[in-house]
Amino acid sequence: MAFEQIDKTLVTHDLVQDLKWDAELRAQFEADQVSVLDRYPLKPEERTAIDTGDFRKLYDMGLHPYLGGQLARLMYGNAAGPDATRAVNRLIASLTGEERPDDRTTA
Amino acid sequence: MGDIVLSVAASHAPGLAGLYSGAPEDTKAEVDKMYGTMGAEIVAADLDVLILVGNDHLANSRVLEYPDFLVGMAAEHMGPYEWFKPWLNCRDYTLQGRPEVAEALISGMARRGVLFVGRRENLRYDDNLSIPTVLCDFDANDVPVVPILMNCNVPPVPDQRQCYAVGEALGDVIRNDLPNGMRVGLFGSGGLSHEPGGKRYFFIDQDFDHWFMDMLEAGDHHKLLNEATPERMEESGAGGTAELFAWFVVLGAIGNRPCSRLGYTAYDNFKCGVGAVRWEMGS
Numbered sequence: 001m002a003f004e005q006i007d008k009t010l011v012t013h014d015l016v017q018d019l020k021w022d023a024e025l026r027a028q029f030e031a032d033q034v035s036v037l038d039r040y041p042l043k044p045e046e047r048t049a050i051d052t053g054d055f056r057k058l059y060d061m062g063l064h065p066y067l068g069g070q071l072a073r074l075m076y077g078n079a080a081g082p083d084a085t086r087a088v089n090r091l092i093a094s095l096t097g098e099e100r101p102d103d104r105t106t107a
Numbered sequence: 108m109g110d111i112v113l114s115v116a117a118s119h120a121p122g123l124a125g126l127y128s129g130a131p132e133d134t135k136a137e138v139d140k141m142y143g144t145m146g147a148e149i150v151a152a153d154l155d156v157l158i159l160v161g162n163d164h165l166a167n168s169r170v171l172e173y174p175d176f177l178v179g180m181a182a183e184h185m186g187p188y189e190w191f192k193p194w195l196n197c198r199d200y201t202l203q204g205r206p207e208v209a210e211a212l213i214s215g216m217a218r219r220g221v222l223f224v225g226r227r228e229n230l231r232y233d234d235n236l237s238i239p240t241v242l243c244d245f246d247a248n249d250v251p252v253v254p255i256l257m258n259c260n261v262p263p264v265p266d267q268r269q270c271y272a273v274g275e276a277l278g279d280v281i282r283n284d285l286p287n288g289m290r291v292g293l294f295g296s297g298g299l300s301h302e303p304g305g306k307r308y309f310f311i312d313q314d315f316d317h318w319f320m321d322m323l324e325a326g327d328h329h330k331l332l333n334e335a336t337p338e339r340m341e342e343s344g345a346g347g348t349a350e351l352f353a354w355f356v357v358l359g360a361i362g363n364r365p366c367s368r369l370g371y372t373a374y375d376n377f378k379c380g381v382g383a384v385r386w387e388m389g390s
Contacts, residue, residue: 003260003262003263003264003337003341003346004262006170006261006262008170008171008261008262009171013169013170013171014169017165017169017170020166020190021190021231023189023190026190064165064170064260064261064304064346065302065303065304065305065345065346066164066165066260066303066304066346067165067170067304068304069303069304069305069308070304072304073194078190078193078194079193079194079196080121080122080124080125080126080193080194080195080196081125081126081129081196083193084125084194085376088308088309088378091304091308092306092308092309095305095306096306105309105375105376106309106375106376107307107309107310107375
């Protein structure tokens, strides 16, 4: 994804930053994702893409890939090893449409 | 009049800590050699301050208000930031800061027309500072550090020429504004090829990595500035490889010096080409 495709005004950027920086908000997100997302003025298609884990759609809307990778870790696992590997594989699967096992560690 | 007595640059892939134990033995040996050599040379240099330039990774500022250069002015730098701890899986650390050096850099760069933003509170550090710290043992050896976290991936990104020019100004500040005899080290933190968050997340462009380090060793800055463009960086890893622009800040600060690589390894699960170089600073 080229830099010029990034939409710096996308609200999802603030969501990801807040989740990284606020442990209490992150705990709420893990317990009840809907209630946290309801607080952000996301566009309807942006909200649907987060609800369904559709990173391709979010990137098409201008999500910064670095924050996309972090959103995947917030959703699927952040710890080094199997957790983060699962997050990476699910992100790639969404972006490419290919089937990927959660534990794959190669291109 | 400060003296730049040491200059190195190296990757800071988070897997170097969190995924190290599962890496092949030859990869571990190469990592140990690179970072062990840098750590020993940094200690031997008896630095008054190590200025580390690395990608901020969107850790400290919102996308809408993103500075190109952010200086850590705190008296102590503590890391890693809480959210990055599980992902990095490295030890906690506290480093000595040098607030007076940070202030001199910010003021000196302003006089030379370059905006360095500063914050007095502890910044949020991820792999940018944490990996060099724990692999080179800055904390155990009481190496004083001033971190400069830079914008490598929020458009508009300062390119190789802009970063080189910033480095030239930084070198001028070090040589003319810092106290006489101050021993300064420079550490360019980031790279080599990688694409975090992209569809080629596991891709490592070894051809690019060797091409880039070959050019450093050849010492042809004119060729580097012409060919290591943002477009070339993006081809070898969108949104990640461009953090090599931190190395251009070091290049600009020191000018043309003999450079040698300390090692290189490409292990898929690190999701990043890992290499290190050292420039000969002479007396």
